[in-house]
Amino acid sequence: MTDVLIAGGGPVGLFLGSLLLQHGVTVRVLERRTGRNAHTRAIGIHPPALAALERIGVTQELIGRGVPIRQGFAVSNGRKIACMPFAPVSDRYPFVLAVPQPVTEEVLERRLRELDGGALVRDARVTGMHDDGSRVTLSVTIAGAASGHSAAFAVGADGAYSTVRTLLGVAAPEKLYPDHYLMGDFPESSPFGSDAALFLESDGIVESFPLPGGVRRWVVRLGSPPARPDAEQLAGLVASRTCVALDPGANTMLSSFSVRSRLAARMVSGRTALVGDAAHEISPIGGQGMNLGWLDAEALLPAILAVVRGGPSAEALRRFDAGRRRAAAAAARQAEVNMALGRPLPAGLLRPRNAAIAGVAAIPAFNALVARRFTMQ
Numbered sequence: 001m002t003d004v005l006i007a008g009g010g011p012v013g014l015f016l017g018s019l020l021l022q023h024g025v026t027v028r029v030l031e032r033r034t035g036r037n038a039h040t041r042a043i044g045i046h047p048p049a050l051a052a053l054e055r056i057g058v059t060q061e062l063i064g065r066g067v068p069i070r071q072g073f074a075v076s077n078g079r080k081i082a083c084m085p086f087a088p089v090s091d092r093y094p095f096v097l098a099v100p101q102p103v104t105e106e107v108l109e110r111r112l113r114e115l116d117g118g119a120l121v122r123d124a125r126v127t128g129m130h131d132d133g134s135r136v137t138l139s140v141t142i143a144g145a146a147s148g149h150s151a152a153f154a155v156g157a158d159g160a161y162s163t164v165r166t167l168l169g170v171a172a173p174e175k176l177y178p179d180h181y182l183m184g185d186f187p188e189s190s191p192f193g194s195d196a197a198l199f200l201e202s203d204g205i206v207e208s209f210p211l212p213g214g215v216r217r218w219v220v221r222l223g224s225p226p227a228r229p230d231a232e233q234l235a236g237l238v239a240s241r242t243c244v245a246l247d248p249g250a251n252t253m254l255s256s257f258s259v260r261s262r263l264a265a266r267m268v269s270g271r272t273a274l275v276g277d278a279a280h281e282i283s284p285i286g287g288q289g290m291n292l293g294w295l296d297a298e299a300l301l302p303a304i305l306a307v308v309r310g311g312p313s314a315e316a317l318r319r320f321d322a323g324r325r326r327a328a329a330a331a332a333r334q335a336e337v338n339m340a341l342g343r344p345l346p347a348g349l350l351r352p353r354n355a356a357i358a359g360v361a362a363i364p365a366f367n368a369l370v371a372r373r374f375t376m377q
Helices: 011-022 047-056 059-065 101-115 163-168 231-242 289-308 314-341 347-361 364-374
Strands: 002-007 027-031 067-069 071-076 079-085 096-098 120-122 124-131 136-142 145-156 174-187 196-199 206-211 215-222 253-263 272-274
Touching: 002 011, 002 136, 002 289, 011 027, 011 047, 011 101, 011 289, 027 124, 027 145, 047 059, 047 289, 059 101, 067 206, 071 347, 079 347, 079 364, 096 206, 101 120, 124 145, 124 163, 145 163, 145 289, 163 272, 174 231, 174 314, 206 231, 215 231, 253 314, 272 289, 272 314, 289 314, 347 364
Parallel strands: 002 027, 002 145, 027 120, 071 196, 145 272
Antiparallel strands: 067 096, 071 079, 124 136, 136 145, 174 215, 174 253, 196 206, 206 215
16 A cells, blocks of 8 residues: 555656655655666756756756756858857756766666665566556566555556556557667767767768766767667768767767657546656657656646645646646657758758758847757746
8 A cells, every 4th residue: 555656667757756755655666677777868857857856856966977068069061050058048057967867867766765765666567457536556566476556646657668558548649750860879089078069961960969977979860770770880970970080999888769759648547647758759859758757747746746635636637637748749849840950951952951040040039049949948
């Protein structure tokens, strides 16, 4: 018996668990993995998410272990054509923070365990659920042993292939895009230091972001998915499009992905809510996904408190569902703009397009507006 069961112990589930524990709500976070994610996937934390993470007291540690990106450059044919400073987007956090996902999960897990050492249950797989109108019961297999867990409320934070969403029968149609990417981390060899760089080239975009420890991430758009991720191929593409040399033998992370999106038909079903990728999967280009999940969790908190404390909750849950679905749709549109910007263009169209970008960037009001949109303001 507990107040809230959270399926999924990634960054979003861990954050929501800590938020609830700080309000005196008993929580169990059920995570199928036996250990933390070892891969540096999501890296960017935007200002609204930094403000949300401050509510559980982890923001300053994350800043200390990350790289604040205070500006980004648009580059084409070896020339900087635009600069986007992030100073106008937030008085408190005028930057996008680059932190490896394993570090983020480590900090969030430690905070959860500080609040309740038994809150996180690993090797736990949800296999069934039942909502009788007053409580939700999850069937769970923990380390191979079947058990039942009951709570006043349940949350699915279990990713794009959410078991909870499937058990609820919530539709989430998949949309596929003609965009494929190869990305990897290499020792810093660019002239950009702690700045981000977007190389707008005729063969497609190359994105580059700093990481702690003298490491830099490179993301290259491809016309088709690679047969397998290859550091030599990635280094060759970066060199041909940007003239920056990478050492394939020093690569520390390598991945490829094709883009899809989905938005759940609803984020609330009875006494269960969906958050993060379980509710909405959007393109990783722009780095909004993890941040969107944290903001879901923050918005869900008042509704959960109303449920577990026996107060009126139906309207709070309705507002959460409508508001966060709108936010997810807006994020998906922004991601589509980001992807369109990075698609190949013939030189005859690339030059005027880039000239237009340079012109807009030279107008402070427009530059600040674009920076706010880019950082999820």
